[in-house]
Amino acid sequence: MIDFAHLVLLEVAKQLNFSKAAEKLYLSQPSVSKHIKNLEGVYGVALFERKTNGISLTEEGHILVDFLTKAHQLNQELQFEISTLRNQSDAKGALVVGASTTVALYLIPRIFSSFRQAFPNIQLQLINRNSDNILKALLNHEVDVGIVEGAHKLSSVSYQFWLRDEVVAVCASNSPFAKTTTLSLEQLLRTPIAVREKGSGTLAVVVDALKNKGIALPQLPIQAVIGGTEALKNFILENGSLAFLPQLSVQKQLVNGELTKIEIPGLNIHRDFYIVQRQGAENHKLPRLFIKHCQQGINF
Template sequence: MRFTLRQLEIFVAIAQSGSASRAAERLALSQSATSTALAELERAYSQVLFDRVGKTLRLNDTGQWLLGRATELLDRAQELEDTLSTQSAVGPLRLGASLTIGNYLATLFVADFLKQHPASRVQLAVHNSTDIVGAVARFELDLGLVEGEVQHPDVVAEPWLHDELVVFAAPDHPLAGKTRVSRAELLACDWILREPGSGTRATLDHAFGSERQQLRVRLELEHTEAIKRAVEAGLGLGCISRLALRDAFRRGSLVPLPVQGLDLGRAFYLVRHQNKYVTGGLATLIEHIRAFTGDATSTDDIALAPVA
């Protein structure tokens, strides 16, 4: 063969980072060694894999074709390495989760997974849904767990759990305590919302349809806990997953609003690249995630320990 696994590893790192210098940092190599390895790979097959735009390297069609296949080959090689090294190890696995899933579910089942597979390694990245899907599409993550609809031509999404968003307020808000709240009343209030690109924001925008332009968004925040604190402080209404509001509703620091005519249901999905090779370790992790939630079809069915 005219290529080595190391050359493919360097090629994938450059493709994912966009430059030889960032790939070198990621792989703990010198920039010259990284650039040389790429040049040798291209020269061996008389192929150019990147378009050079200033200091940035962008995959061309040939490079894009190679990326998925090189990633699969490296995954298979890593699986072989793990199996030969120890029969008990699973990984390393790169898992990504959207913020709601990452903050309230992922850390629990990852911790349980590592207890059952103590020699394994899992990297967990927590970002909004758009970022997670993008990372899966670029082969930067082995598996993603996201909220809401997934629309990417290179990604396969498998439904996992049903979830529901809830409009909520501070107990002293003018709408608190009402038996029915209309869309018009909601549009007349200030809102504290997740940022565009999050699954939560996409679900709310879809529910309001064309009226979403009328929402009086006072503040946009990336974290659900920050939104809860802002709503508790009386800055406006919020809308996040019921999963994230259980303890606040139990304590009475926040209250749900009985909104009429607003569909806030959504699904949680497991997402992976359509060309991603599913190693034995990744299959084990997916099986563990589904087993962890058991027969639950909704986040309401999952038993979580209350937080004081």
């Protein structure tokens, strides 16, 4: 069992900032500093190098953090193993899941709720970042399981295909464009459109799909560039423009009639999501239990 002072060390090593670590741990900064000073006394070495622009781990600090990370993982596995000896539903443990925005907003709440009903003693935490940062967090042991867009194929990460989400053209049901449910590519070039901001995964797959049809994004009559899926959805509900949005994000509005889906023959846009783990961690039982629940327990 890792004592609290070592957990404080792990958090400071993660944040590389005493104030941020204190905030995460609900402690005062002097309390965090005291824990680190005590550990430095125990081991007889400096664990952090103090600089004018921040702190960094010393060589000794890196060694200790590496061992503590492994020990913390073993402790979690031990807790899970013992708690499930008699009944799997009694499972205890903690799991940190990292997910890209679409999954975090529209799928994870339902998955977490269902998982907690089945395993009420497992503590769940969600980290919502873009796919690249989820992979970084996974490799830094900040998350146990990640769900990312696209198979980046890092050699240190294992990938399992999870689901395919279609990106669809939609407009408000009271928009003039909703009168027809089909647009040709030629008509699309004359249709006012709102798009996501540069760097958006949704925008990237739209740009690629259009490029395959010989259309560059600037050829479209873009009315607005909107940051965020929800903001873009709310904009077209008020503005009446067309927008490309993930099917997952507009299911509810399509069902209740607020939005209308517009078919564009020949333009098929989709994104694939993958469940990712660190290589070598695929057999850890709690993450496997959660992954199985994602794959089999939810009807998408």
